[in-house]
Amino acid sequence: MSISTPGGPERRPTVVSTGKKPAAGRPAAADKPAGGKAGAGKGTTSRPGAGGKGRKPIAPVKVSQGRSWGPIALFVAVGVLAAGIIGYGAYAAIQGSKPWEKRVDAIKGVVDYRKKDKDLVVGGKHEQGPIKYDILPPVAGPHNDAWQNCMGDVYDAPIANEHAVHSLEHGTVWITYRPDLPADQVAKLKDRVQGKEKMMLSPFDGLDKPISLQAWGYQLKVDNADDSRIDEFIKTLRVNASVEGPNAVCSQGITATGTAPRDLGGNQMPQQPTQ
Template structure:
């Protein structure tokens, strides 16, 4: 083998080695990308599935929801008592309650004003720490949502909107999400789009 042939052989081996390295690099990058994309797709598909299920339930009448006729919705500074616990409409304080998660009972007359603006109020009584954690995780950073304790409300968990109310025994009940999907800023809202911030609380 002359020097020229030897040089060509060395060059060919070097090119083959470089090609193998490139293939290996591309394979590693592709595997890493797949590892990121697949779990993300699963998470997004799961979230979309949950929303789709809630929307499907909301499209039909939700079992257990009580509808109440609200006779008046005046702004008053006196204390108002309601027929439901919590109240789902009626005369209420001129200032609404800021939406969010509360650790203590909230002023009901202000909360009812928030319902007038399209908020959904999830109240609870006598639930475990784990059940409360589930509710907090569900409410999270959602807008137009209230979460608070309500002593002696007669049910472990009550979900309320203007003129609408549902009582359930578990935070995992799928009707909670269906209720929120249907009634948060829903067609029953007297003042849709009115604020749920800039009032009192939090």
């Protein structure tokens, strides 16, 4: 309704809010949003194609599936392996730097006759004929002028102790075994000896263990050819145990088998190099 005032334009009445809520279900005319259904303007996101700028698409949230333990376990395993290799290398370097006399002491089961009987291990005692040995197989003591050939020789029958002991004096490792040792075990011993200078192999009757190793003044007895101490004994004492120096020869010795010594005499054997 318009109200006229004298001399002036019509004025619309001012709507004064009374604070009362409109009747239920009938919104006040002034509260209706312009040009659309109620609620059409709610929010700030416009519909696509409505001509307004909408919000940027929200990136999808990645849901964690937990730790991947496979790569972690592999990394740890590689680390442990590397640490083990480095540790073993350091240990081997330390062990290798020790004098061979210290290294042989670390081989379990080795009997050191150099400590037990110093007179026994004095070299250069040459005698003719059969010699009685208290330790069998012998590891030192008097011996024949002629040595047993020890250029990686594999003997299929017993050899004379008197010649074998002379070979020990030159730095040889002499491996002996019971004649009834299984063939596969003998083959493993042959592999360690054949073609290697200052090594020899032969059967030996009456052994109290299947296998016995001798170097000048040292002995190790084991039960089978798979024992790792065999390799340690060879590595430590071959050449090192010589009392005539590393240049003592092993060639041109006795190659025959049989337990009776052959008295060839010193003049028939090659001369040892001067130390």
